[in-house]
Amino acid sequence: MGAKKRIPSPDELRDYDHAVAGHAGTLCDADGELFIKPCTQTEIDFYQAVEANGYRDFAEIMPLFMGDLQLSNPQDVPLDDALLGVVSDAGIETNKDSIAAKIVEQVAKVVPSAVADCAASWVPTQGKKIKTDRSVVLENASFGYKKANILDVKLGVRLWADDAPAEKKRRFDAISKQTTHGNLGFRIAGMKVYHGSGDETKWDKEGYMIYDKDFGRLTVNDDNVVDAFRTFIFNKTAGIDQALGRAVCAAFVRDLERVEEVLSNHETRMYSSSLLFIFEGDGAALSAAIEKNNEIMERESAEAYTCPPVSRTNIGLDNRMDSGIALEDEDDSANGDEDEDDLQLPKIYTLKLIDFAHAEFTPGLGPDENTLTGVRSLLRIFRELAGEDD
Structure with missing residues (x-):
């Protein structure tokens, strides 16, 4: 059985206060499983409040919080070798001197919070990253997908x-009115759709059609x-037919209902x-993921699940398909010859509430x-797309 990835504790992550978390943009760890995002203290406080107060239902609809980092100058605190191999916008850095130089550069750009938050000096960011x-x-919500379609709705x-x-x-207020x-009560802030146009010349190098903030x-x-939203979900070019698309929409309906319930409570x-x-x-990957999910669910349902296996028209959070969590017996040795990949729930869809810079x-x-x-x-839109109004 393959080795499981060890996820560091929040305390360990706080020790890595050099924050290779690139204040020119967000970063991932070398495996892509962790997402490191520059943020305000308010956002950190909100994540910590959810954790401290034991709001398990709220934590369920948010990305998994692993901790926070603070940028330090490597001239003051030596770099830990564990930071090598960090992914940046320019690729993977493995040279300690190169990483240190980049961090020194970012430290020099940081504006003290008191200045950055000063109401008198506020100007539009024009899409630039915050200085913090x-x-x-x-946890990187898009990790584990073959070709993740991603939609951000503000x-x-x-x-x-x-x-x-x-x-x-x-x-x-002007943006809201327009x-x-x-x-x-929402706006499409951006989306990327695999093979999202019949015109290949419009795809990026990875085969995605990108819809930026001006689209919304x-x-x-x-x-x-x-x-x-139909453009985001239904895509014959990528093999997402009507049945698959409706199944995805129905899954999002169930999760949206859960988000509504949690926010109402x-x-x-x-x-x-x-x-x-x-x-x-990717339609082929989506169909294969659903089939694999069915196999795992049928195998484990007698002991671990009470709900039926999914189909092309029945996928949802109750079947844990967004978790990617390995299913394990109490005695790992009993399955020692079984490949861990066979016990891994495939990634099919995910819905998360994000961005808490102004949340309390x-x-x-x-x-x-x-x-x-x-x-x-x-909810009304996705119910329509799922065919619930037919």
């Missing part, structure tokens, strides 16, 4: 927090928004948070209806 010395370490009618400067409020935020701002409106306020939709975008728990204020407006609109 803190990063959050998460939630809310109102997009600004109470402490936002007046200019930011004015600008974000986009689907105003009536539906300038192209998508209240009248054609359902077609935009907690008192929070979050602004500009997003829902991240991921599913296997607010006891006494009731559920976050601003965010729930977007979730409920998405």
